[in-house]
Each structure stands twice: as C-alpha cells, then as structure tokens.
Amino acid sequence: MRPTALNPLFAEVTTLAGVGPKLDKLYRRLLGREDGARLLDLLFHLPTGAVDRRARPKLAEVVPGQVATVTVHVDRHRPPPPGRSRAPYLIYASDDTGDLVLTYFAARKDFIDKILPVGETRIVSGTTALYDGMLQMVHPDRVVAESELDKLPLVEPVYPLTEGLSLYQVRKAVDLTVARLPQLPEWQDDAFRKREGFPPFADAIKALHRPAEPSDLAPEGPAWSRLAYDELLAGQLALMLVRANLRRPRGRVSAGDGSLRAKITAALPYRLTGSQARAISEIATDLEKPERMLRLLQGDVGSGKTVVALLAAAAVIEAGRQAAIMAPTEILARQHLKTVAPLAALVGLRVAILTGREKGRERADMLARLAAGEIDLLIGTHALFQEGVDFHDLALAVVDEQHRFGVHQRLALAQKGEAVDVLVMTATPIPRTLVLTYFGDMDMSELREKPAGRQPIDTRTVPLDRLDEVVDAVGRALSDGRQVYWVCPLVEESETSDLAAAGDRFADLAQHFGDRVGLVHGRMKGSEKDAAMAAFASGDTRLLVATTVIEVGVDVPEATVMVIEHAERFGLAQLHQLRGRVGRGAGKSTCLLLYKTPLGETAKARLAVMRETEDGFRIAEEDLRLRGEGDVLGTRQSGLPGFKVARLEVHSKFLQTARDDAALTLARDPGLTSERGEALRTLLYLFERDEAIRLLRAG
Template sequence: MTLDQISVRQIKGVSAPKEEELHAFGVQTVADLLDYFPYRYEDYRIRELSEVKDGEKVTVQGTIRGNGILQRYGRSKSRLTCKIEIEHMLVTAVWFNRHFLQSQLVPGREIVLTGKWEQQRLQMTISESEFPDKAGAPKSGTLQPVYSVGGGITQPWMRKTVGQALAQYGAMIEEVLPHSLVEQHGLMSRRDAVLHIHQPGDVREGQEARRRMVYEELFLFQLKLQAYRSLNRKRGDGIAHKVNGETIRLFAQTLPFELTDGQKKVVNEIMSDMRQPAAMNRLLQGDVGSGKTVVAAIALYCTVKAGHQGALMVPTEILADQHLRSLQKLFADAGIEVGLLTGSMTERRRRDVLAGLQMGMIDIIVGTHALIQDGVFFRSLGLVVTDEQHRFGVNQRSVLRRKGLNPDVLTMTATPIPRTLAITAFGDMDVSTIRERPHGRKPIKTYWVKHGMMDRVLGFIRKEVDEGRQAYVICPLIEESDKLDVQNAIDVFVQMQQAFPDLKVGLLHGRLTASDKDEVMSSFSENETQLLIATTVVEVGVDVPNATLMIIMDSERFGLSQLHQLRGRVGRGEHQSHCILVADPKSETGRERMKVMTETDDGFEVARRDLELRGPGDFFGTKQSGLPEFRVADMAADFETLELARDDAAELCAKEEFWTESAYARVRAYLQKDQIFQGEQLD
C-alpha cells in the first residue's frame, strides 16, 4: 500500500471531525498531508538583544527578577508585567490576557520570551513564552513551520499531526525523480526533503529541502508538457501544409510595406512548423504595434494556398471588424474570400456565413467567441489563430481547435510575457517573439501628472487637435459609483463637451450596442470625431494612426500591462505621440506603476516589472490563463530552476530509453496517471 492510499484517519490523533476538517483543505490521504508544506517559518532561535532592531520580533532568554504585576480590565482582559534580566539589562516583559502566568513568574527562574522589542522603553510585548525547566520539548532554538490553517485546525495541532505522520509513515516516502537527476543536481532524497521542509534543523537544511521540492514540482509539471510535445510530434496526425517558399515570398512582396527582420524570422519559424505533419502549437508574442497581424495573415494565406481554411478568433466585435477590413485589404488581389462571424449578426446573415464555411466558399473566417458555438462547421480547417489569447479561457481555445482534424494553432498576444511565464503557462508551445517596431515608428513619450494639472492637459489636447490630430481619454468606469471615487466616462464626456464646444466628442463603452460602437469608432477613424472618451473597450487592437494623444484618468487603478496596452493605441502613425497618466496614487505600488510607465515603453520590460509587482497569479488572471498553482515553487523567484527543469524534462523525453527502461518507471507512472498517453490535447 502506498501513502496516497492511506487515509489521514489512520494517523494517531486524527479524529473523525478532524478528518472532515482536513478534507476541506484538500487533504484526504497521508501523502496529501505530507505534501501540505508550510508557507513560512517562525524563528524561535535565541538571539542577542544588542543585535535586534527596534520593533523587530525576537526570541531571547533571561532570568526573572521580580514578581508579576497583574492589572485587570473588565471581565476577561488583563495586562501582566514583570522585570526580566537579559544580557545585564532589566527589561519589562508585557503579556496581554495571560493572567494565569502570574503564579509561574518566580524570581530567579529562567524564561524564554518571544515578542516585539521596543528599544527606547526597554520593553517587550510577549506573544509566546516558555520555561526551560518545564517538561516537554521547548520551541526555543528551533524554526517552527507555519501552515495555512483555519476552522478547528490550529497551528500547534497541525505541527503535532504532521510530526506524527512523519513518525508513523516517514519510512514509506518513495523517490519519484530519476536517480540520475537527483545525483546530477546534488538534491536531497525525497524522504529527507519532506522531513526537513516540515522540521528544519537549521536554515540551510530548510533551504536545501525547499530546493529539492521546488525542482521536483517544476520538473514533474514540465515533464507533462514535454511528454505531450514529444508524443504529439511522433503521432504526426496534423496537417502538413504543402506550400513552397517562393509562393510566400511573392505574397510578401505585394504587402504595402517591407517586413522587419523580426517578422521575417517568425514567419520562417511558423512556415517550418506548418510544413510538418505534427500539429503546430506556437505562441507569437510581440509588443503593441510590432506587426503580428501581418505575420498571422501570411500564415492564413499559407493554409488557404494548401487547400484548407483558416479561422481568426478575437475577443471583441470592434477588433473582429478591424481584422476583417485589414485582411480583405491584404488579400484583395489574392482571390481569397474573408468572412465575419459575430454574435450580433442577423440570423439570415449568420446562416449564409455558416453555409459558406461548410461548403468551403469562405477561405478565412474572422470572429468572436461566436466561432466556437454549436452549428459552426468547416470544410477543412487547417489553421486556428487566436488573438489576445489571455482574453479567452482554456476551454474556448480548445473548442475551436476541435472544429478541425488537429489543425495548426497560432496563438498571438500583445501582452509580452516574461520568459518565465511563457515557459510555464505555454511550456507545450514553441514561442516566437517579435522584439522590434516596424520601420518609422517613434517611441511614445509618457508623462505622469496629478489631477490638479488638468488645465495643462486640456491645453495639450487643444494643441494636438489644432494640428489636425486626435486624442483618446480613457476612464475606469462607465457611470458614477458610490464605491469608487474615479472619473467616469459619462461625466468626463460632459466635461469635455463643455471644455471644447467647437469639437465633436465621442463616447465609447461596453454597454453600447455593436452597431453603436461601430458608428462611434468609424466616426473617430475618419476624423469626424476629434476626441474619444472611452472605457478600456479600446484596449485591444483599435488602430487609428491619426490619434497621437492618450490620456488615462485615474491610471493608478489599471495594471501595468493594461496601461501599456492602452498606450499602444497611439504611436501608430508618422507623428510624435504622447501618453498622459492622470493619477494621485496613494499606494507605493501605484507610484511604482507610474514610474515604470514613464521610464520605459518596451513592453517586455513593462511585463517583467508587472510580474515583480503583481506576481504570476494575477498576470493574466489565473482563472483564464490555466496557470498552475504550485505548492512550493514561485515562478518569479525560481525561474532558473524552472528553466533547468524544462531542459531536463525535454532531454529526458527525447531519449528512447525514457519510454522503456525500468529506471524511469516511476515518472512514467506519474504521466500515465495524468492521462498524457490518452491523446488528450493540452491547452
């Protein structure tokens, strides 16, 4: 019997009610409990007071030099004080609501105190205390684990129960990593690591135990991804697009601009994948305005020339309309039929589009999530492109993929992803990156101003409009809210109409109907509207080259990546563009965001700083991204281990002996349990 088959009820001291409470934490078996690691440690090692900073929590040992003085407040509250000699200093120790200790405070007795040190008053506020002469193992001198607990499960009970589980079942902990990797990286055995992560003898031991468990967690996660990739390539049941390089080159020459070196490089990577019989699964990431759409257009052209159909899924109808127009322009002379499918279409138009898709009369379909609804069938789907992938849930992307027989998949994002996250969230994908801007694009100048400087901002709007340019003003909310004191779009719309009575001011937000949104956007695109007040509905993909000024109200309320996306709506034409952040941030994080935005307009640097400020879980929105939740690993802090684990897993999966030899049986069993061999698509 293995540890994942033994119920926690078998651990001495775990009653039926406690078992139920452990189940609420996801702890069902002994294996679950031993893998329920502490998230930090309380340091009870005894220190010298002379090396402790004011306000710091510390554990010290001293001798009682007076009787305890007790003051009571009401029925249950009390304050107990006593003079303790510590390193030849007389320190006042203060306990709150610990009246029962008074009788134990005997002059001359040794005591160990843990609490907050107040240097000026020579006083310690005590959180825990113990007497070395008392029976039972003292905490002092140790690092005590701190677990995530609640309900009837307390820290002392959890520490005691984990200790009991280690005593009863520690000898049954089995190694899961191949011996060669444990040796190669100088890792603790799994048994030692589990023991020392729960009960570290010292800091170094705890660090080594954590290093081992971080590597194991990241390696097993990467092994799933790399095994899937390896098997997918071996299966070869995708579509091998038979298109020669000359056809692609001739099409590229018809484009109204020359491709950058970065674009050429990623086109070659994508074409190489599309020619293979294994299904492509590639992430294309590039900064705002780096020309990803043109690369996607070339890939779509390739699938059509090979006799298949392409689908481009985008998160909003505004963006779908824009991509439709762009692709129709690019394919005007190529005889390629581009269609549109969105939720707001009339039933008759929708029926026509669906028939065209099924009969193969539509070569490329652009659409929103309407593409993944029932009743949408393709004659032969060869390539799926999803734009702004973090806006779609994992399931939505895989539904579209299943509308063909293992079509190639190209996923695009203008939210540059730090390398660490790309390896983790998209470890089963190949990643292509466009780093440079198209020729002639000027960097956007970004400024941060306080609300009190709005007169100067209005003056700047007037200057740009007088020169024939246009401006966006972005607000966090549509209407006034009692809860949030922020500039809302409707109020700002009225204010701007009053400030600029001679200009046409537009209002765009998510509650407008699709036709109203189209009307507002086309009016702005054609410079009939000079000033557009909007919510973040313009964040993705809206392209108006004549717009040179982006003003973001209450910008501390937006995340860094979102601010960068909004900034990218300008700077798309020949004229110098500016972004003005209007904010009075009260938090350090808010001020840091403003600082980052004014220091750099490199999306990859913004993304790196965003990851540092927010952490990986919030980077895409954990629910949608499919990011794993690791027990011990931290993607930002452990990125070197992540890369190492990824390389090790890829190397192992490429070896023939990995799939056959007994030395790797345990990790193969892990993959089997996770259904890697069932032909499931990982997304």
C-alpha cells in the same frame, strides 16, 4: 489512476483533527480552493518567514519590539477588578536583572493559575514592548516549565493567513499534514540531485515546515530549490507530453503554391519587415511538414501580426482548405476583420466573422456556408469552438492573445478539423523564462521590428494634481485637429476606491469639449462599443474616454495623444499595450502617464521604464522582475497554472536543466514505464499535471 501512495495527500483538510466546516471555509479561501482544500494544498502553503526563539537573553538585555525567550520567576498575579471584565489580567515576573509584566485580556483565572503558578519558574516567549516604562509581553506565544524545554520549538514558521485563521491553527494543521506524508519514490536524477545538494522530497518538506534555522526557509536554499525543481520538471514533462500527443497524429501537408500569398503581399500598402517575412517562411515550412504545427508568434505592439496570420491562412486556403482566427474579445475580432477585409476583397478571399452577436437567420446562413466550404477564413471570439460550428475542412487555427485562453480552448478549436495546425499569437512579448515554462510545447517566431512609418512616442509622467494643465493640453491637441485617447482604470466609482471612473471622467471632459467626446467601456453592449469605436475611427468624436477594453487591436492612425490616468495602478505590459494605440500614423505622438503621489518603489520603477524604452521585449523582462510570473501572464485571472513553489526570479536557472531532463527522459522512455518513469508519473500527479498522463494513456 493516481498512485495510491498519494491518496493521503488528496484527502480534504476536514480529515484533520480540529478542522470543522467553519475552518474548512477559511482554508478554502486561504488556499484558493473553492471546490475543497486538501492536505496537498497545505503541504505547498510555504512559510514566508520564521520566529527565532533560540536566543535566551536576561530581561536587562531584551530589546523592546522584538521576540524574546526569557526564563522568569512568577512573582504575583493581579486579576482585573470585579465588574471590569475588559481590564487586563497582569502577571508580574522577574529574573535577577529586571522585571516583566505578562498581560492577558479576557483570560480565565484557572487557566492562568495552571500555566503560570505563583512561585514557579517558567520559560516565556513572545513579542515584547515598553508600556509606561515597564517591559511587558502581551499574550505570550509560548509558556513552558523548565522541565518541558524540549516542547518549545526554537524556530517556528510564519505562514500567510486569511481573516479568521490564526497562525497557531495553520501551524497545527500543517504539522498534522507533514505527519501524514507518505513514502514516495525518488523521481529526480540521482547524479543531478547529489551535485545540487538537494535533500529527498520528504526531507525538503520537513525542512520548510519544521525549520531548524531561519535560513532553512530561504527560497534559494536546498530544500526550497529541491521542490522548485520538482515543479519545473513536472511542468516541462507535461508540456512535452502534450506536444508529443499533438505531434503524434500525423499532420496533413497544407501549404499551397504561394499564388494567393504573392497577391496579398503585392496588395499591401507597405513592404513586409524582415521579421514578418522570416515568420511567414517558418510557418510555411511547418505547414509543408507531415507533423502538426504548434508555433507561438510573439510580436511587439504594432509589429504586424495580423498580416502574418492572414498570409499563414492564405497558405492553407491555396491548398483548398480553411483557416480560423480566434480573438479573446469582440473588439479585437472586429479589428482583425477590419485589417483583413480590404485585402481579402482585393484577392478574392471569402471571409466572415462569428461572435456572440451574430444571431438568427444571418448566423444560420453563415454556418451553412462554412460547413459547405464557401467561407475560406472565419474570424471570431470563443464562439468559434462552440457546438454547431462545423468547418468543411479546417487546416489552420490561429489563436490571438493566447494567454487569455486556456489550453483546453486552444485544443477545442484544433479539434474542429483533422490534424489542424495551430499558430498562437501574442502582442504581449513574453520573457524567455516564461516562454520555456508555459509555451515549451511550441516552436517560436518573433516580430521585433515595427513596420515602416511607425513614429517614436514621446512618453511623459505627470502628477494628477496637474490635471487642469493636462486638460488644457488636450484642448490644444483637439484644436490642432488631433485625436486623443483618455484611459481610466474603472467603469464607475466604487466606495472602496478613489480611482477616476470612466463615466465620471467622460462627464467632466464633455463639459469642456461637448459632443467631441465619446465613451467606451466593457459593460456596454457590443453594438454600443462598436458604435463608439466607429465614431472615433471616423473622426466624429475626437476624444475617446475608455477603460482598458482598447488595450489590444484598436487601430486609429489619426489618434496621436494617449492619456493614462492612475498609470501607477497598471502593469508594465498593459501600459505598453495602451501606449501602442498611438504612434500608428504620420503625426508625432505623445503618451501622458498621470500618477497619484506619493509613488511606491515598484510604481516608480515601472513609470521610469516606460519613459526609457518602447521595446516590448525589454519591458516584458522588467515586468517579470517587478511583478512575478503569475501577474505577467495573467495566470492569476486566466486559470493558467501559476507556480505553487517555484519563483522564477530565483529558480529560473533550473528551467533549461528541467527541460533537458524531460526531453532526454521521454526520448529514452516515451511511455514513462521504467522505474524512474513510474516515479515521474507520481511527480505529475503531485503537481497536478496529470492531464499529461491521460494523454500517455490515450496514445
């Protein structure tokens, strides 16, 4: 049960005065809450800056274009002429150093007379401008009498907005929310809080929404840092509770005698790299322990993760049990099958695939064999954890491209057997701070070397106005017997975008190179995609125009040229993934990044990093620096919990402390039943990590 003290914050925004159904809709959009925006969402909707009204210059000292707060005498009004309702209502005002025109559009005369009576002195605040050589202020933000100066907020927060919501409305709603802030227990460690100079939770919220100085709003300041630490601590606690819950059911010792692994290793056409051998050894050690395994395998592009997954599967199959590999897309699942099947056939492993495409009798037969234990390894998409897919004895679940699946999907697959060990893989190296944040519940193995024979890739940037030269160069590569990828960002031209569409580019290149050109994109049927990929892999088509569906797992060693159109629109990790589709064979490989000028600073920095390095781990850190955590992990799209308050570029220094704090707390108080434990439960609900509390109860 949520602590009753928090109930006021979980009320909908419609409980605030002046927020009806129309505004509710706008708040849902602003706060990203389709199912209803709550006061809690407003509380964590933090300002991006502040308007400072503390300076009180004379009119002669006002700098046009800036916010000014001035004391003026109201000299005269000039309403719009009769019949010209669109003309402005002008109020002429002055002080002893100069004049100011206050301009209102569509204003009611009675309203103007009331707030700016002729002959009176008023304090007005707003943005100034020069118009026809005259200082003016259009629609002042604030107008108060001298006796009401205390009603003029001297520093006012500025919030992100959405179309239809004014800054005034959001400020008012947030202010009403802050007024409802309940009394909450202190969950931070006292000594730590005092050492860091953090204010109590309520004071931190008030400092950010009712700042006394613009500097109160600095993310590195004590108020923001306090809330960021709260969020990081909630995240680490939740991860550790998930981990404890996964560990609590005793695992089953699943590693066999190594015979199958030895056969597979002997059948490989190359030697395992040092980091592959190390990862396999770490996994085997985990499988031999009585606790359940939860391990993250990070590998750079082309570092040979599928082989590690196969050898991990072989370890449990030796012990007479089953394994599953789950991939986010059908193309990737079939690519895994293509890598695994020849080796499996050599050593007598029974492998099958299950995606949305397997239907009817074929699917029913395969599921019957799976339930009877006649399939050792099942490879597939999220179809694997659906109803009706029953394993005889699932021991190991391998989840590929983890960031595209939620924790729920990972657990759903793990629940297909008894005490299932879980290996999670990603080909997008994740910066260390993000590993701690999102995958702190896992042990980690890294594949840093490329398998022998991988060639360096010559990466160049080319402006799009040299497209004809690029097409000629592609023609020369095709004449030399090479194969080429050409990646476009969109499937078809949209009215709002000038990006090259894959369909249009395909038509254009087919005019040059005829039936040697193929096309693959996400809107094609699975069978059409497969046919297009197969034609390219066999060399029937030599130039493949594609969208980012080829980003992971596609392996055509003969392809040595990668052209990425509108490279400035892609994230670094995605560019690195796409580039990794070439450089897989013996030939020298080239990657051409086509960009549209002029380039923004971030895009320029991204393309420079791509030219400088092929190290995916360095690229991941740069990507985090340039884009922020939500985009790097895909949390914006995947439903992974992005941060409301913490900014890793500023607050990552607190991550290790939060992790240590959570570990120590749970070691002393595993059920969170002490006074601080109860306060930490409140924190978990506040940052909506309460799934972890359900795990506490389940335990």
